[in-house]
Amino acid sequence: MNFLGPEDAATFAPVIKAFEAKNPDITVKYSQVPFDQLNSTLQQRLGAKDDTIDVYTVDQPRLSQLAAQGFLEDLSSLKDQTEAAVPEAQYSVNLYQDKMWALPVWNSTQLLFFNKTALDAAGVTYPSADPSERRTWEQIATDAKAVQAAGTQYGLLLEQVEAYYQLQPLAESAGGGSGITGKDNLTVDVTNPGWEKAMKWYSDTFASGLSPRGVGGFQTSPLFSSGKVAYFVGGPWDVGAFSKADVNWGVAPMPYFEGGSKATPTGSWSWGINPASKNKAAAKKFLEFASLDTAGNLATTEATTIIPANSAATEQYLPKLEALGGDHAKGLAKLIANENTETAKARPVTVGYIQFEEIMGKAFADIRNGSPVDERLKQAAQQLTDAWKQL
Amino acid sequence: MSSVTRTSISKRRTLGYIGLSALGACIGLLFLLPLWWTFVNSLRAGGDTFRFLDPLQWETFFTLTPSLDNYAALLSSDLGLATWNSIFVSTVTVIIGLAICSMAAFALAAIPFKGSGVVFIVVVVSFLIPFDAIAIPLADLFRDWNLQNTYTGLILPGLGNGMAIFLLRTFFLAIPQDLVEAGRLDGLGWWGIFRRIYLPLSVPSLIGAGLTLFLFQWQSYVWPLLNGTDAQHILGPIALSNLQGQFNVDYGVMFAGSIVLTVIPLAIIIGFQRYFIQSVTTTGLK
C-alpha cells in the first residue's frame, strides 16, 4: 500500500512500523513530495486516476475542494466512531455535504512565546500561562514597545506573518468573523469594521517598527531563537526547536483584543483515500489505526512535536510536550487542552477556500508593507468575488 | 617609435595587467560572497544561521568552530542516492542530447534545403514554451506510455532542447565555408563534414550547449514529481527540498545539501574552462 505526504520519512516511520506489526500481511510504502509542490502533484496524479497512491495527507481546509473534485473516498461509515474520538472542530472539518471524506490525524494551536531575558531587561512582568489571565493585544503591544526601548531588536512577531491561519483569530477577536459568509460559504465578508480594526492594528505593528517588514515567514522562528524578539506567536512545533536553542523563553496564551472574543487557530492534517486505489480495505485499516486508535495516533507524533487529533492521544501527549519544554513550558499541557476546546476557531469549510487563502495572503503581505487597509481589503474582496465566479 | 614611449607603453601594460587582475578578482569575489556565506553556515548549527548578520562582523563570513554535523546529517537522507541519480540522468541527457541537437543544428546551418525556415521556427517556438506549463499534459501522455517512475521518463523531456539547437546553429554559421569546400574536395560526405569539420571546430559552443542541457536536468524539480518518481529514482533538488520540514527548516543541513549540489556543476565548469580558450580560427587553420 502506498502513502504520500509532505513530511520526511522519519516522521511517519513509527506509525508505519506499529501498523505493520499489527497487520503483518500489509506493507506501507511512504513517499514524500515537498510541501510547495504537494497540491499540484496531487491535482495531476489524482486527476489522472493514478492508482499508485492509496492514502494521502489532506490539508484540512482543502478537503471540500478535493471532495467536490471526486478525489476522496467517502468514509461516512466511520462518522460515529470519529465523532466520539476527536474534538468537535476536528470532526466537522472533515465533513462536506454531510459526508465524511477523511480522518483527522493532527491538530494545532498557537501560543504566545516570550523572551524572559528581554522582558527582564525592561522590567516587564511575564504573561501567565493560565488561560484565565490571557493578555490583550493592546497590553502586549505596550509591553513590547517597552522591551524594544530596553534594547531588544523587535517587540512582536507572528510566525506565519502572511498566513490566514495565523491572522484569522485577529479578525475573529475583533468581531469581524472568518471573512466568509453565505449559504455555501462563498460570500466574501472582509470589509466589515472588525476586519478593518484587526488589520489596522496589524498594519500599525509594522509601521511603528514593533515588527520587522521584509522577514519572510520561514525565517521568523530562528529570529526568536537567536534572542532578537520579545514576543513571538508560534505553534507547538516551536517548543522542540526553542528548547534546543539558547534562549530563555516562556509560554502564555495567544492574546485577544480588548473587549473582543478569545480566538485561536486550530486544525492541521487529515488523511484520505484515493478513489482510484486498488487497496481500499487496507487503506481504511491504516487510516483507522492512525486516527481513531489511541496508540496509532500517538505514534504519528513521535518524531515531530505536533498535537495528535485523537482526544485520548492528546491527553497522553500534552504532558510529554510540557516535559520536553522543561521549566520554560510550565502549564503548557493545560493551556493547549483549554485552547482545543474553548477558543479554537476552525478555518471556514468552503470549496472556495484555496482561492480565499491565496488572495488574503497577498492582501496581508501588502497591508504589512504599508498598503492602506480599507482599500486593500476592498480590492481583496473584489478579487475573491471574481475568482469564486469561476468555480 | 622612441624608446621613451616604448617604456611608457610597457609600463602602462603592467599597470593595466595589475588593474585588470584586481578588478577581475574583486568582481569574482563579489559573486562568490553570497555562496561563501551559505558555505560558512553549512558548517554551523542551524539555529545560528541568522545570528551574525547585523552589524557586519568577521563572524558573518567566518567561523572558528566549523563542524561537519550538517554534512553527517546528509548521510542519513536520500541526498546521496539522489545525487547519483541526478548525475546519471544529466550525463545521459547531455550525451544523447548533444548528439541530437548538434545534428539538427548542422542541418539548419550547413545544408541548404527547402523548408529549413519552417523547421527553424519550430525550434524557436519550442523553446518559447515554458516547460512547467506543459508539464501536466505531458505527464498525462507519459502515464499512457507507462513511462512514469522510469529513468527514461526522466531523461526524455531533456533531450530535444530548442535553445541548444539555436545556440549550436549560431556558432555553426560562423564556420568559414571554404573549410567545407576543402572537405568536399577531400571527398567528405555530409556526415564527414559534420564529424570531421564542424564538431572539432565547435568545442566551446558544444560545451555551452552541453551546459544548457545539463542544467535543465540538474535543476529539474516539478517534472520528476509530476511523473510520479519513487524513492529509487529521486533526484537532487527533490531530496534537498525534502530536507526541510513543513514546520521547521534546519538551514544548516539545507545549506550543506545545496553545497553538495553546487560543487558538482562547479567541478564540471572548471574542468571544461580550458576548452573555452581555443578559438575556432586557431584550431581550424592550424
Added chain:
Amino acid sequence: MSPSQLRDRPPTAEGQAPTGRPARRRRPPSTIVVAFAFLAPALISLVVLRIAPAAVALSESLFRESFLRGGTVFVGLENYADLFGNADFNNALLVTLVFSAIVNPLQIGVSFLLAVLYTRRAAGSKIWRSLVVLPIAVPPAVSAVVWSVIYRPDGLGNSFLALLGLPEQPFLSSPQQSLASIMVLLSWIGVGYWMLFLIAGINDVPTELYEAASIDGASAWRKLWSVTFPLVRRPLAFVLVADTVSNFLIFAPVQILTKGGPSGSTNLLMYDIYTRAYTLGDLNKAQAEVIILVLLTLVVVAVQFRLLRSSDNA
C-alpha cells in the same frame, strides 16, 4: 512571421553556393533527405515533447471547466477576453514588459563587459570567471533563501550600505524597489552563464586583429567597440534572444521571495500563471495565459531577429 525573417545567415552568394554545387556533381541523396535525416531525432522530440502538449494547452484554453456545476463547456475566446478585462492580469502584463525592457539590456551589457574583462591577459582570470559562473549551479530555492537574507531589513545588504555610510533601504518590502531587487538577484544568477557564450565568441576573434588595432594606436574603448563588438555579434544575438526568452519565464524567485507583491509590483506573468492554475484552480484560464505569454515572447523575438538582420545589412 515569414521564414526568411528568422534566418540570420548573411544572404551572400558564396554563403550557400559551395555546398550546393558538389552535391549535384556526385548525385548523393537529395539534400532535403539528408537534412531531414539529421533533423529527425530533434524534430520528433521537439514536436512530441514540446509542441504537442502545447497544442493541448491551446485547445484547453478554449474551454471552461467547473467542478461545482460539473462538466466542461466550449467558450471560444472568452477566457482570453476575461483575462484582458482583469486588472491583475493587465498589471502582470505591464510588470513583465517593464521587467524585460530593463533586465535584458542590463544583463547582456554586464555579461559582455565581464566577458571582455575575463578574456584579457590578467592573473587568475580563469578562477575569477568560474566564480562568476558559479551561481547558475546553485539550487533556486537556496539562492532565494540567501537573497532573502541579503534583503532583510537587518540583512547583509543593509549592513554593507551602512559600511559605505548609506541609508537603510526597504528592498523587497517596497513596491518601488522590489522589482529592481529581483533583477539584481537574477543577474547574479544569470550573467555568468551568458558571459560563457560571449567568451566563446570573443575567443573566436583572431588575436591578430587586436594587434593590428593596437599598432594603429586605437584606444581600449575603440577596440572594444570597433573590433570586439562586431565580431561577437552572432553569439550576442543568441544571448539576446535566449536571455529574453528565459527572462519571460522567470518564476522561482518571485514565488519564494515576494509572491508577486508588494502591491503586485513583482507579479510577473509566469508567476501569475502559476497562481491562476494551482491556487485559484482556474486551469483553463491559466492555459490561455500561457498562450498569451508564448505569443508575446514570439513577437518580441521576431522583432529582435528583424533588428539583427537589418543591422546585418547595414
